[in-house]
Amino acid sequence: MIHNLAITTSGVPLDNAEKALIMLHGRGGSAQDILSLSQHLNVSDFALLAPQATNHTWYPYSFIAPVDQNEPYLSSALNNVEQTVQQALYSGIKAENMYFFGFSQGACLTLEFLVRNGQRYGGAVAIIGGVIGKEIDRSNYKGDFAKTPIFIGTSNPDMHVPLERVHASASILTEMNADVTVKVYDNFGHSINQEEIDWANKLVFR
Template sequence: MSLQRNMKWIGSKSINQLESPLKTIALCKGNNIKNVIICMHGFGDNAANFSSLGNEIKIDDVLWLFPQGPRSYPMGEDGSQWFPLFNNPTEERRVSEDSILQLLFNVTECLKLEMNKIFILGFSQGAAMSLLCGLKSKEKLAGILSLSGFLIQPHVIKNTYSGEGIETPLFIAHGNQDQVIFPATYFETIDSLKDMGCKKLRSKIYSMGHSICQEEIKDITKFLEEYR
């Protein structure tokens, strides 16, 4: 397969065998891929909209992957979700989790990269998936970035590590005026991660609502550069 199933490219294509279990936007920056950043959009958004983030963060030699949630969001135009908010999410969340982890595995196999060269980033519901997949996999990644999100199944994740501590660096960001996912959730997430033994935890709360601001973009860039 030369142009892979579910993969849409923006910019130059330096690889041609990567497959995705989800509809995915791929943005390649530079000719020598040193890191991959897998980015999950929020509830009701889509991969195409969220892919603009790859142009705001100025880092070279990176492959950005923006998978799209597997289930459409009927109340939004071209919107998708990783799991439903208004009924039992367990089964659909598991499907999303498996698909994201499969994409992660495909990336490492195709590019011959170690797991510690992969970042997982998400916003809102996508942030919840980035934490869930990144931590439950127990692999040491380059980093996990949770933007305006929340932590799913903290008791399950804590039991996974059994006192070993979390080696993957984490960046947790939130808005102090967030009316979608309240700021209290941010502090609960920080407390849970500390309780799990997270060894490299960076966190910051910004003067904003449920969004991403320029100050946050700068801090994301610093985090990526530090741990790449």
């Protein structure tokens, strides 16, 4: 399955905006679902772009399954993120004014895209996610985040995302010169809490 490129937009029209936020939904979710979270974020002056996964799933298996099992879905999903970024760049948004927000499967996709395309961005928020693959393959990772603020929130335990992978992902991002903050919430469940939203606003959407 190759994903169709279908981007739902909201907020300030892209041609009139100076900042853009790319939002990536989780498995079974939708672009509209993830966009609805924007009302809780300090992004009133942002263009909002949310690509929609075909059949509501970015890739079929766990993010810590062997990468080959999730192909060609994963590569297609990453390409959709890249095309969404390029659409914003073509409209005049600078990379340092590009922001990301992903939840669950969308958080994993966000982090995987970032480590493969490291540069100075506005910032990123990943709620319950980590870099993708059974084994971490750093050969795909490149760039320097130049202190881009990245917030990662997660529950411990989480049924889909091991805490060990969250910390490993944060370490990689830090090594790539990102300014990473991780918050772990005991037994919170596979969801987003108000404190994570508050941290996102304080650290990223400030």
